[in-house]
Structures are given as C-alpha cells and as structure tokens.
Amino acid sequence: MGTHVVPDAGLNLTCLAARTVPGRVRTLVELRLVSWGLDVLCDDVTLIASELVTNAIRHTPGREIRVRFSREAGGVLLAVWDSSDVLPMRKRGPETVAGDVSPDASALETGGDDGTGGRGLPIVEMLSSECGVTVTDPKGKWVWSRVTA
Numbered sequence: 676m677g678t679h680v681v682p683d684a685g686l687n688l689t690c691l692a693a694r695t696v697p698g699r700v701r702t703l704v705e706l707r708l709v710s711w712g713l714d715v716l717c718d719d720v721t722l723i724a725s726e727l728v729t730n731a732i733r734h735t736p737g738r739e740i741r742v743r744f745s746r747e748a749g750g751v752l753l754a755v756w757d758s759s760d761v762l763p764m765r766k767r768g769p770e771t772v773a774g775d776v777s778p779d780a781s782a783l784e785t786g787g788d789d790g791t792g793g794r795g796l797p798i799v800e801m802l803s804s805e806c807g808v809t810v811t812d813p814k815g816k817w818v819w820s821r822v823t824a
Contacts, residue, residue: 685745692732692740697725719802723820726795731757750823758815765796
C-alpha cells in the first residue's frame with residue numbers, strides 16, 4: 676500500500692483492493708481526525724470510510740483503489756476511487772427496518788446475496804453532509820462523502 680501522509684495534511688493512498696484495506700484506512704482516518712482535533716467525527720467518518728473502501732474492493736478485487744482524505748473548512752472530505760464503471764446503487768432505503776425484511780432461501784445458495792448488500796449507500800447518505808459520485812475518464816469513479824463538524 677502506497678501511503679502519503681504529511682503532518683496536518685490529508686491522506687493520499689494507493690493500494691490493491693484487498694480485504695485488509697478497510698481496517699487500515701479506518702485507522703489512518705481516525706489518526707488524522709484526532710490530529711486535527713476532530714475526534715467528534717471519528718465514529719461517522721470511519722464508518723463511511725469502511726463502507727466506501729469495502730464497496731471499491733467488492734467491485735474491483737485485486738485491482739488498484741485510491742483513497743483521499745482531506746480537511747476542509749468546517750469538516751472533512753473522503754473520496755475513494757476504483758476502476759469499475761458500475762455506479763453505486765441503493766438497494767434498500769433508510770426506512771427499511773429489520774422487521775420489514777423477509778427470509779430469502781436463495782441467499783443460502785453459493786454465490787447468492789445474503790440480503791445485507793445495498794445497505795452501505797443509505798448509511799453513507801445518512802452520515803454525510805453531502806455525498807456523490809464523480810465519473811473519471813477513461814474509466815472508474817470517485818465516490819465521495821463530505822462531513823461537517
């Protein structure tokens with residue numbers, strides 16, 4: 676993992692999409708937030724980081740992903756790039772609660788969806804002041820989240 680960290684600056688990471696990356700990114704984001712005196716944002720921003728990085732890994736396993744994290748006036752901006760042209764899509768709305776979900780036997784089949792997919796985007800939307808996707812040329816996208824203190 677190529678990590679570029681400058682004291683009091685943001686993060687600029689480039690790494691292969693591997694299962695260990697979300698934990699590493701969460702740790703680096705938390706350390707940066709604490710150094711900036713923005714400890715109050717740690718829970719929300721580390722959860723957002725985990726969701727965005729996990730989605731990038733899921734869509735581009737073994738390929739390069741990038742993470743940028745910067746401080747802004749009044750908050751922070753986190754962006755994750757992957758080479759997939761597949762745009763994030765909400766599968767469930769934030770209004771879905773556990774009692775609304777019915778069992779799906781096909782989820783137990785090999786390669787089946789266990790029913791937990793699609794929850795990341797609503798979580799990111801709820802915790803972010805603003806979020807979105809910026810398509811890059813010739814391929815890929817940045818999925819980003821802005822969180823204010």
